[in-house]
Amino acid sequence: MEAFSDEAAKLTAELAGSTPARIGVGRCGTRPLTRTALQLRMDHAAAVDSVYGVVAPELLKEMGLFTVETLSGSKERYLRRPDLGRRLTDEGAALIREKCIMKPQVQVVVSDGLSAAATCANIRDVYPALLDSLAAYGLQTGTPFFVKNGRVACMDHIGEILQPDVLVMLIGERPGLVTAQSMSAYMGYRPRFGTLESDRNVISNIHARGTQPVEAGAHIGTMLAAMLEQKRSGTSLVL
Template identity: 65%
Template sequence: MTESRLEPEKRVESQLLQEMKRATPARIGVSRTGTRPLTQTMLELRLDHAQAVDSVYGEVSPGTLAEMGFFSVDTCFGNKEQYLKRPDLGRRLHPEAEKRLLERCKREPQVQIVVSDGLSAASIEANIRDVYPALLDSLRLQGFEWGTTFFVRGGRVGCMDPIGDLLKPECLVLLIGERPGLVTAESMSAYLCYRPRTGRTDSDRLVLSNIHRGGTSPMEAGAHIGTRVRLMLEQKASGVGLDR
């Protein structure tokens, strides 16, 4: 039966469903056969799930790091299985990492940028070439200086604190892979903190999430992060203490 021959109430319901489906990439109103999804729907779900798993267990390629000019350090995560089971290990820098940062990084920079795979290596591969240059352009236009950018393997958001203890930046920006879902495995977040140090909590951090081609575009996100940095440096605060 075509939509024009539906009863008025059913026609309105159909139109509302189509509007909802256009407004979100979430799986709503999918067809089924009996109690099961259609084969195409099920195959798409399994594909998206496989991509999410690959993203969690994947690694950012050495070629990408070399292209961006990032050197790499590790947390205490050990391996992916430990990383998933022991989030605390991803918040602690490996002793060799601490040594390397002190040797290679500028101390007390105005802005310190850190990149980490987090829970999605694919998000770094997909977005870093756009978001990082846009962030640098934004900082440059506002007259800010930044330190030595580097990559942290096996990082969690809390690794910002020991990095802050070592390098003592005025502001730290962490670009990190988000937990992948079934809509995209390429979503990145940016966490910002004013004077990160041991003892900081999530309420002390500002976050911009959903950075990917189907969410906040990487280039737009880079520019926006720069404006947030300006507010943080002006107000000397971040997180819930920032007047936005």
């Protein structure tokens, strides 16, 4: 590595402190140093593993969630065909008809989405906080479940079947290198086929270094209560 003066090193550290960008990293010739290069590869590896990861059955059992699948089948098909992730399989649809309370006030759904790691990292904090918040507002929740390989718009298919007043889907976001564990909560009033994206509300960036999972749980409860009171969601919801 090329060596610079102590003063330059101090100034460089200050510059690096002003941004999460990977600067002041030095070089060997024109290439990055080994540790910097491998750190990038490790962060990417974590992001890739979270896309292809699975949520452990034990965790789902602990949370009291049974599992249904979308038409995606495999993770590869899920990535190639967003449309398939928007529909439950016939078996999945039959299972939620059989197991779930119909026409609940609040339906909670959890999905791995693009990051199983996001579900694993946050669900133990978000979900109980959400249930507490719903209880505090006196809202009745239906039977929660887990959707494997879900896309946000599978809310609409679930809405058609169970006819909830409001539905919240806790789903893993596309992983970045800063964190592979970021979750979003998508919410809608009476989601059905044909619901527009602008009819949904979202709280994104839920992870340990973003929106705190416990706070997010409480905030979701507040938004769902507002939707029920105003009988609408999306851009027209007044908060």
